[in-house]
Amino acid sequence: MISEKRFLKAGKHLMMGNEAMSEGAIAAGCTFFGGYPITPSTEVIEHLAKRLPEVGGVCMQMEDELASINAVMGASLVGAKAMTATSGPGLALMAETISMGANLEIPFVFCDVQRNGPGTGYVTEPHHNDIGFARFSGNGEFQIIALAPMNCQELYDLTITAFNFAEKYRCPVFLMSDAYLGHLHEVVKIPTKEEILNEVIKRELPDDTKGRVFSYKDTSTGEYIIPKPPIMGTEYCPGLFIHQPHGPDGLPTPKPIVYQEMLIEKITSKMDEISLTDTYKLEDAEIVIVSYGLPVRSSYRAVDIARKEGIKVGIFRLITVWPFPDKKIKEAVKDAKAVIVPELNYTGVIAEQVERVTKLETPVIKIPKVAEFHHPDDILNVIREVEK
Amino acid sequence: MSGVGPMYPNEKPEHPYLSKSYVGNLLGNYSSRFCAGCGYGIIAQMYTRVFEDEQLDPYLHPLVIGIGCYAQIMLLVHSKAQKILTLHGRAPAIATGMKLANPKMKPIIFSGDGDSMGIGGNHFIHLCRRNLDCVELVFNNSIYGMTGGQGAPTTLFGAKSTTTPYKMFENKADAVKIALASGATYIARTTVAHPRTFMKYFKKALRHKGTSVIEIVTPCVTYFGRKNLDNLGFEGEEGSKMDTGGKMIEWIRRNSVRKNQAKFMTEEELFNKYIIGEFRYEPNKPEYADEYAKIQKIAMEGKK
Numbered sequence: 142m143i144s145e146k147r148f149l150k151a152g153k154h155l156m157m158g159n160e161a162m163s164e165g166a167i168a169a170g171c172t173f174f175g176g177y178p179i180t181p182s183t184e185v186i187e188h189l190a191k192r193l194p195e196v197g198g199v200c201m202q203m204e205d206e207l208a209s210i211n212a213v214m215g216a217s218l219v220g221a222k223a224m225t226a227t228s229g230p231g232l233a234l235m236a237e238t239i240s241m242g243a244n245l246e247i248p249f250v251f252c253d254v255q256r257n258g259p260g261t262g263y264v265t266e267p268h269h270n271d272i273g274f275a276r277f278s279g280n281g282e283f284q285i286i287a288l289a290p291m292n293c294q295e296l297y298d299l300t301i302t303a304f305n306f307a308e309k310y311r312c313p314v315f316l317m318s319d320a321y322l323g324h325l326h327e328v329v330k331i332p333t334k335e336e337i338l339n340e341v342i343k344r345e346l347p348d349d350t351k352g353r354v355f356s357y358k359d360t361s362t363g364e365y366i367i368p369k370p371p372i373m374g375t376e377y378c379p380g381l382f383i384h385q386p387h388g389p390d391g392l393p394t395p396k397p398i399v400y401q402e403m404l405i406e407k408i409t410s411k412m413d414e415i416s417l418t419d420t421y422k423l424e425d426a427e428i429v430i431v432s433y434g435l436p437v438r439s440s441y442r443a444v445d446i447a448r449k450e451g452i453k454v455g456i457f458r459l460i461t462v463w464p465f466p467d468k469k470i471k472e473a474v475k476d477a478k479a480v481i482v483p484e485l486n487y488t489g490v491i492a493e494q495v496e497r498v499t500k501l502e503t504p505v506i507k508i509p510k511v512a513e514f515h516h517p518d519d520i521l522n523v524i525r526e527v528e529k
Numbered sequence: 530m531s532g533v534g535p536m537y538p539n540e541k542p543e544h545p546y547l548s549k550s551y552v553g554n555l556l557g558n559y560s561s562r563f564c565a566g567c568g569y570g571i572i573a574q575m576y577t578r579v580f581e582d583e584q585l586d587p588y589l590h591p592l593v594i595g596i597g598c599y600a601q602i603m604l605l606v607h608s609k610a611q612k613i614l615t616l617h618g619r620a621p622a623i624a625t626g627m628k629l630a631n632p633k634m635k636p637i638i639f640s641g642d643g644d645s646m647g648i649g650g651n652h653f654i655h656l657c658r659r660n661l662d663c664v665e666l667v668f669n670n671s672i673y674g675m676t677g678g679q680g681a682p683t684t685l686f687g688a689k690s691t692t693t694p695y696k697m698f699e700n701k702a703d704a705v706k707i708a709l710a711s712g713a714t715y716i717a718r719t720t721v722a723h724p725r726t727f728m729k730y731f732k733k734a735l736r737h738k739g740t741s742v743i744e745i746v747t748p749c750v751t752y753f754g755r756k757n758l759d760n761l762g763f764e765g766e767e768g769s770k771m772d773t774g775g776k777m778i779e780w781i782r783r784n785s786v787r788k789n790q791a792k793f794m795t796e797e798e799l800f801n802k803y804i805i806g807e808f809r810y811e812p813n814k815p816e817y818a819d820e821y822a823k824i825q826k827i828a829m830e831g832k833k
Contacts, residue, residue, distance in 0.1 A: 144829070173630050194828035199629045199821060204655040208622035211615070211652075215626025218613065219591075219634065223626070241616055373611050374588045374631055380551065381603055382613035 143338075144196040151333040158323040159184035159226075161293040162252055162316065163192065165300025166224055168337050170344070171250070172198035173216035173223035175209040177231065180264040181320040182254035185226035210235040210242075210251075217247045218382070220344055220372035222304055226252035228320075229271050230261070232278060239313050240279025243404065244384040246355055248307035248370050250300070252316045254323040257512045266512035267319035269434060269485040275315045276463050276490075282401060284408040286415060287315040287463040289433040293327035299460070301340060306415065308342040310408055311356065311367055317462065319485065321514070322435055344370065350377040356407050357389035358399075365407040409464050417460035418469055422448065426455030428527055429477040431470065431495055433459040436483040436508075436515045443520035452528045462491065470498045479527045483508040483515050546577045554608035562601040566754070566774025568721035568747030569598065572668065573605035575724055579731050580607040587611055589634050591627060595620040595649065597641035598674035598749075618649025621656040624663050632818040635735070638665040642683040643673050646702040650682075653704075657711035657740050659817040664734045664741045665713075667704045670749040678752030685801045687761040688753070696762055704744045705808055714739035716808040720746040722782040723805065730807070739816050746785065746803050748777035759783075761801060 147167055156164065163185050166174070174193055176186040186202060193200040199216070203209040209225050216223040227235065232253055242249055255271045257263040275287050286306050290299045300316060307314045347369045354371040358364070368389075371378045379391030386397035394400055408415065422444060423429065430440045437458050447454045457473040459466070474480050474495070480503055482492035489507040496505045508515060508523055547553040550573070552560045563569050579585070587609040594600050596617035603612045615623045624636035645653040645667050656665065672690055673679040680690040682702040689696060708716045715737045717730045727745060734741030748754060754777045758768025771777045781803070788806030791799060 146829070173626065175626060191828075194821075194825040195831075197825060197829070199825075201625070201629060203622065203625070204651050207619060208625070208652050208655070211619040211622035212626030212629070214615075215593075215623035215628075216630035217626075218623075219627045219631040221630035223630070237616060238619065373591050373613070373627065374634060376588075378611055380608065380612065383603075384614060 146195045148334040148337060149331045151331050153328050153330055155326060156293055156329045157184060158293045158296050158318060158325045158327070159254065160188050161296040161329050162226070162300050162318065162323075163188040164331070165297040166250070166304070167192055167196060167198075168297075169222065169301040169304035169341055171222045171224055171304065172196070173213065173221040174198070174200045174225065175203050175212035175216070175223070176201075176225050176227065177203055177206045177209050179206075179228045179231050181256055181323050182226040182228050182252065184323065185252060185254070206231040206234040207238065210238040213249050214238060214242055214247050217249050217370070218373045220374070222308075222344055224250035224252060226254060228254050228256045229258050229274075232271055232274060236279040240281050240283070241384050243279065243283035243285070243313055244281070245382055246311035246370065248311050250303045250307050250314050250316065252318060255317065255319040257320075263512050265320050265324075267321040267435065267485055268512055269317065269319060272317060272462060272486065273488070273490040275317065278313070282405065283312065284405045285313045285315060285463055286310065286408065286461065287317055288417070288460060289317045289462045290322065291434055291437050292322075293325060293329050296322070297329050297331070301337070302417075305340070305342045308344060308370070309367070310411070310415070311370055312408055317434060319435060344372075346372065346375060346377050350375070353389035354379050355387060355389045355391055356403055358403060358406075365403065365410055367407055412464060412466065412468075415461055415464065416466040416469060418466060419458040419460060420473070421456040421458065423455035423457060423473060426453050427476070427478050428452065428454040428481060428524055429474050430454065430456045430481045430483065430520070431459070431474070431491065432456065432483050433462050433491065434485065436485060436510070439515040439517050440483060440520055442517035443524060446517065446521055447524045452524055454524050459491070465494045467498050470495060474499055474503055477503055479503065480505045481508065481520065481523055481527070482506070483510070483520050485510055487511055546574060546581065549577050549581060549607055550605050551608045552604040561605055563598070564751045566748060566750035566777060567598070568670070568778070569602050569668065570605060571721045571724055572599075572666075572745060572747065573602045575728055575731065577605070577607045579728055579735070580610065583732060583735060585735070591634060591636050593620045593624045593627070593636050593638045595638075595640045595644040596675070597644055597668070598670070599639060599641050599668050602639060618644045618647065618652060620644065621649060621652040621665065625656065625659070625661055628661055628663060628818055629821065632822065636663045638663060640665060640667055642667060642669040642671065642681050642704070646682040646704060646707070654707065654711045657708050657713035657742065660712060660714055660739045660814055661817040662738050662740070664731070664743070667742065667744040668747050669704065669744055670747045670753065672749045672753040674749045674752050678756070685761055687763060687801070689756050689762070690752070704742065708742040709808060713742045714809065714811040714814045715741035718744040718746070718803065718805050718808070720781045720785050720803065720805060721748070722778045722785070737810070737812060739812070739814055746781055748774060748781060750774050750777050
């Protein structure tokens, strides 16, 4: 039975970013949240502690981050849609369990409201320093999906998408928010109940409950088949969940390479569906801005001003940051004379990826910012510099 | 004391629970990964027996197993039980998630001494504090067996291990005392030398609504027994070897004191001894999932 309180009244609501994310989770059918307060993600657990019991769900404040993510795993294993929210230090603590979740293909959503680091850092300042960490979070090799929203509306919409991705691809799905975005108050347009229910993928038992429970490669077609997630407490469950390299039946396999390949290829072979991107005035652009998250918003303004000055510049925006869309980036920057990557980190994690894709043939200019916004002028000055 | 260790007839008798165990059901043999003299086989068989006797619903009693030597118990326990191998020390947290997401369940947690006293101490404390309806079995072999015999938080004073090659000089952690302080509502300690008592406690725990903690003292011959004499380096006492399962189980039996007897003993006499018995049974304390259901009801009705 679906609780009526799961859906907010359709229409416009003024919401904080962290609240929009929480409401997105409830709309997506999340019924378990395990978390531990950490600035700047605290509003998520505060909001869900009030809202989740209303829809028959459970919001638990656990004793630490390790317990939070493990409780999320447990809840997901018995058939609840589950998520947790934390910040960089929490992600570091949770890494081991994320690795286990990836191994057992347990679907869950991970909201990372990033803050400045390393160490404690400035806890209320944004810093996209977990982008690289999320990609390689946890021991072992596995592919994750990371989505980068840039406003409160997207925090709501992409949380629903994240839950759908988790159900469909059975891998850790990250939402890369940050301290400013999480605390931003904006108008969010809530869709109607019917629209939401049409979009959401439900957790249910498959028709064939005796079938395989873990992903595998169909040898005849070469396609990766991802069965629905098993539910403990029903007959659709392996006799043993063991986080070693395992076959589709859950028993240990003597060929770890086959299993390893599956964990990564099951995501990367479905890039067309997973890779969400957006473009802005890119058709004739000679200078391409590649960005994600908050810096995109500054880039829009910079591009508009530059276009008035007659500079042909466009934006290629990553909504799905990981897996990295090599082909799309290659296509977008093939005629560009320079690529500008404004990022809220010093290393330039995504800039490095662009450099890899362009094989260093096109100059890639980083605009690093740490714990502060890009002013449109910061980007504009670089655009003018390149145009000269 | 018995100096000969366990003696088996030449032909092993047909085991009544063989076909019920996971590997027995799969392969039809006694395949076990435990060393000779290990106590985990006893525990696995006791679990399987209780599972059969009580006709446990496997869908409602998921078996959450941590990391340690005992994790291989998964091969010997009942084939129908739904088993999940979790991370080192995190089994109570996973069980919490399971119980809250499906309140009909009563998870059974297998954890070792390193699991629940060492790395997962925090989770253990908070599981007891919440009085979540589940059974936690703590297997205490006072050594880290899987990694090759390192000192554990429960290693007895004076014992030798690979990381305490001279002698153990730390105070040992006591799962029962921690559980008592944290608020678990059924707490007992027994040993593998008292299997029927264990079955009795386990059945009682299954019927109890609330957190049940049962510590089971079990021998590790390979890494504890072989390296220590049974006086644990205590001067003034003659030590004898503990290099077989039989000798070790005999030592555990001698080294454990019933709760009723312990009342009349001094602290020095109880040093390094295991006090066995039931320590707390409070069946009417509020249980976490029940309490949360009440919160949900209040929230759904819109009251504050």
